[in-house]
Amino acid sequence: MITIYTVVGLILTLGVLFGIKLLSSPKTAVLGNLIGSISMLCAIILTLAYNNILNVSLLWIALILGGIIGAILAIKVTMVQMPQMVALLNGLGGASSAIVALIILFNNYGDMNLVSRLSSSLALTIGAITFSGSLIAVAKLSGKMKQQPIVFKAHTLLNTISICFIIFSIIVVSLPNISRVVYFTFSIMIFLVSIFYGVAFSIRVGGADMPITISLLNSFSGLAASVAGFALYDPLLVVVGAIVGASGLILTQIMCNAMNRSLRDVITGRTIALNSDKIIEKGYANKEVAIKKSKSFNISESDDEQIKIIKSLISQILEEAQSVMIVPGYGMALAQAQYIIKELYDKFVSVGKEVNFAIHPVAGRMPGHMNVLLAEVGIPYDKLLELDESNAKLSKTDLVIVVGANDVINPAANTAEGTPIYGMPILEVKKAKNIFICNKDTKPGYAGVENPLYNDEHVILLLGDAKDSLKIIINSF
Amino acid sequence: MNIIFLLILFVISMFIGYKLISDVPSLLHTPLMSGMNALSGVTVLGSLVATAAAVNTGYKILGFIAIVLATINIVGGFMVTHKMLKMFKKDK
Numbered sequence: 001m002i003t004i005y006t007v008v009g010l011i012l013t014l015g016v017l018f019g020i021k022l023l024s025s026p027k028t029a030v031l032g033n034l035i036g037s038i039s040m041l042c043a044i045i046l047t048l049a050y051n052n053i054l055n056v057s058l059l060w061i062a063l064i065l066g067g068i069i070g071a072i073l074a075i076k077v078t079m080v081q082m083p084q085m086v087a088l089l090n091g092l093g094g095a096s097s098a099i100v101a102l103i104i105l106f107n108n109y110g111d112m113n114l115v116s117r118l119s120s121s122l123a124l125t126i127g128a129i130t131f132s133g134s135l136i137a138v139a140k141l142s143g144k145m146k147q148q149p150i151v152f153k154a155h156t157l158l159n160t161i162s163i164c165f166i167i168f169s170i171i172v173v174s175l176p177n178i179s180r181v182v183y184f185t186f187s188i189m190i191f192l193v194s195i196f197y198g199v200a201f202s203i204r205v206g207g208a209d210m211p212i213t214i215s216l217l218n219s220f221s222g223l224a225a226s227v228a229g230f231a232l233y234d235p236l237l238v239v240v241g242a243i244v245g246a247s248g249l250i251l252t253q254i255m256c257n258a259m260n261r262s263l264r265d266v267i268t269g270r271t272i273a274l275n276s277d278k279i280i281e282k283g284y285a286n287k288e289v290a291i292k293k294s295k296s297f298n299i300s301e302s303d304d305e306q307i308k309i310i311k312s313l314i315s316q317i318l319e320e321a322q323s324v325m326i327v328p329g330y331g332m333a334l335a336q337a338q339y340i341i342k343e344l345y346d347k348f349v350s351v352g353k354e355v356n357f358a359i360h361p362v363a364g365r366m367p368g369h370m371n372v373l374l375a376e377v378g379i380p381y382d383k384l385l386e387l388d389e390s391n392a393k394l395s396k397t398d399l400v401i402v403v404g405a406n407d408v409i410n411p412a413a414n415t416a417e418g419t420p421i422y423g424m425p426i427l428e429v430k431k432a433k434n435i436f437i438c439n440k441d442t443k444p445g446y447a448g449v450e451n452p453l454y455n456d457e458h459v460i461l462l463l464g465d466a467k468d469s470l471k472i473i474i475n476s477f
Numbered sequence: 478m479n480i481i482f483l484l485i486l487f488v489i490s491m492f493i494g495y496k497l498i499s500d501v502p503s504l505l506h507t508p509l510m511s512g513m514n515a516l517s518g519v520t521v522l523g524s525l526v527a528t529a530a531a532v533n534t535g536y537k538i539l540g541f542i543a544i545v546l547a548t549i550n551i552v553g554g555f556m557v558t559h560k561m562l563k564m565f566k567k568d569k
Contacts, residue, residue: 020494024497029508036515048525053526058541062540066546069549070554085553085557089515093517093547093550107536115480228523230483234523235486236519237522239486240490244517244519246494246498247509251509368505372561375561375564380567380568381565386503386504
């Protein structure tokens with residue numbers, strides 16, 4: 001049954017696909033996004049026209065209201081808040097799919113076949129999980145809820161029971177000839193238990209695993225739309241939803257690889273034991289005794305005299321360095337140090353030095369977060385290097401400046417077997433001649449593994465607010 | 478027949494999507510995500526049809542909410558993506 005709607009729909013799908021294709025380069029990405037949004041607008045108008053509902057004012061009011069709220073949110077959001085914004089939008093998309101599924105189930109009771117009952121209840125499940133899971137992620141990312149995983153008693157058992165109950169309910173709802181009461185009750189139960197499951201799932205994911213969770217929820221929001229498409233026999237929904245689902249899956253996979261975490265560990269909240277002495281010791285390979293050869297300064301406690309000493313110490317290194325690599329981490333975003341980094345970048349460029357940025361895939365709270373923060377302050381994107389590119393360049397680098405990054409530069413990932421970060425690909429900053437580390441303190445990062453780099457003789461630690469440390473570097477030229 | 482057609486579409490789209498998105502550099506992963514986010518608002522098409530077809534006021538209200546949420550998703554998603562992509566500039 002291929003109608004004119006199917007054909008036009010597929011043409012619009014090609015528009016969306018072409019838009020995504022253009023996203024593969026920063027030069028064409030803006031155009032790609034525009035093509036994607038125009039295709040979406042056309043799809044909405046096509047749907048209204050094809051179903052003869054162009055003149056239903058209720059629909060227009062809803063569209064305009066949603067459009068205005070969306071535009072306000074988009075205008076107000078800052079780049080640092082982007083992870084929670086994306087999580088929020090994921091959740092709204094999921095909620096919308098869940099509600100659509102609920103309406104289909106309620107409204108069409110009696111004249112639905114097995115496929116549409118099955119897919120409606122599945123869309124209801126995925127949509128509701130996406131909704132509540134995303135809202136928890138928003139609360140965690142915006143600091144309204146603590147970042148640590150929250151695990152309640154019999155968490156895994158409760159999750160398993162919820163999933164079994166949902167599957168059972170989906171089967172009940174899909175059965176032919178069940179009574180109206182049972183059908184409606186179980187539909188609502190699917191919704192409620194899925195909401196609960198979303199919360200239970202998201203609440204036990206820790207802050208640093210958030211990039212994986214957001215990616216996964218992104219995938220879910222697409223799948224929910226796609227499955228709703230099966231319920232409505234709408235090919236456009238099926239196709240576009242599936243593309244989003246695939247995209248989320250790729251990002252999830254990339255994030256898991258970059259953190260050396262299995263998806264199962266993240267979902268089941270198997271998070272790294274913080275403050276465990278056993279793990280911390282393992283940071284030092286072969287139990288070698290940690291001899292501190294690095295020079296460490298606490299910026300916030302230094303008086304003018306000491307700052308002078310620091311300046312004279314680093315000014316020579318700055319002078320001699322021809323190639324510089326800056327390594328930003330989430331600490332940079334927390335300290336809002338990206339503006340000072342731009343100043344530092346301009347300073348280096350003005351004296352003719354080569355400056356690049358080494359961006360680890362999991363630096364930040366969502367995939368690509370660091371790139372956006374640095375692009376915002378005006379760092380050219382061709383200076384933002386990926387992991388492999390950075391590592392290739394690091395051995396030829398004279399000076400590395402680390403700003404608020406720890407786990408992603410921890411050499412223990414290569415040596416300390418049995419620690420949570422073992423096997424995780426890192427930025428090998430040790431290859432560089434000199435290293436400045438502008439971190440808040442020398443406490444282990446999120447992974448809880450001591451960083452042997454902090455004792456390396458080529459390292460100068462500038463501890464305290466990264467903004468103050470960077471200012472001192474700028475003033476040392 | 479219909480369901481098989483949809484299943485085939487689903488598999489093909491997953492495959493093409495996977496191929497295309499693998500080519501997006503990690504530089505642009507945040508805007509990619511927000512753009513995909515906007516696309517997941519495609520569910521608005523379903524909510525428009527379902528709301529128009531709803532017979533009962535309660536369902537119409539639910540549908541109204543679904544359309545509003547999906548549109549926030551679409552408009553918010555595309556606009557933040559645009560906002561971010563505009564910032565990526567090459568060295569002069």
